[in-house]
């Protein structure tokens with residue numbers, strides 16, 4: 001299906017979750033391991049997750065460190081999907097295998113880790129990375145110790161100008177001295193969920209490294225895994241970096 005207008009009008013949380021998180025394959029295990037390692041290394045207390053979608057896997061290891069997580073997501077349907085999980089609704093997507101996978105890494109208990117994450121999520125709020133003014137409506141206080149953003153900035157447009165806008169809005173959220181923790185599709189122009197296509201902007205490791213250096217980041221760690229068979233992207237890139245200025 002062609003990508004016209006706001007492609008996210010046809011986004012279905014259920015189809016997306018089924019397509020990308022239905023099982024913990026190599027890509028998802030790679031993400032969980034990178035996040036586990038990152039939050040072993042770093043200790044951010046206040047975390048903002050930008051473009052969280054209907055997912056919470058990206059915050060499981062984060063909850064080991066965080067005392068306060070604010071989730072920001074563009075679509076109400078996705079915010080509601082996360083609320084269903086928060087309320088332990090039988091209608092929620094089953095994230096329990098992800099908690100068990102992280103429990104193996106932490107040598108902990110899946111149920112205790114799930115309760116830990118529920119406990120630290122402070123809010124689920126709207127965001128728009130294409131905004132010309134503030135990208136969030138709520139308070140900026142306290143400012144975040146870490147910005148977490150997974151498959152968002154490169155997965156919402158294929159237009160170069162729009163991508164630059166979203167990129168600079170995302171970067172503007174990371175305070176000096178604080179952390180950026182991201183995952184991105186490698187070299188994608190689109191990705192699909194069920195019958196629907198969504199736009200992507202192609203990024204790769206060398207370009208990302210150069211962009212981050214230009215933004216004043218240091219201790220840049222970039223790791224990639226090739227895509228699983230039949231995907232529209234070449235791989236998955238995980239990134240962590242500290243903003244110096």
Ligand SMILES: C[S@@+](CC[C@H](N)C(=O)[O-])C[C@H]1O[C@@H](n2cnc3c(N)ncnc32)[C@H](O)[C@@H]1O
Nearest residue numbers: 051052053055074075128129130150151155156
């Ligand atoms: C590929 S999904 C990623 C979801 C989740 N973070 C993950 O790791 O699977 C892209 C997300 O970006 C959100 N999005 C779409 N337009 C946006 C915008 N203008 N600003 C911020 N996020 C947007 C979508 O609603 C969707 O949840």
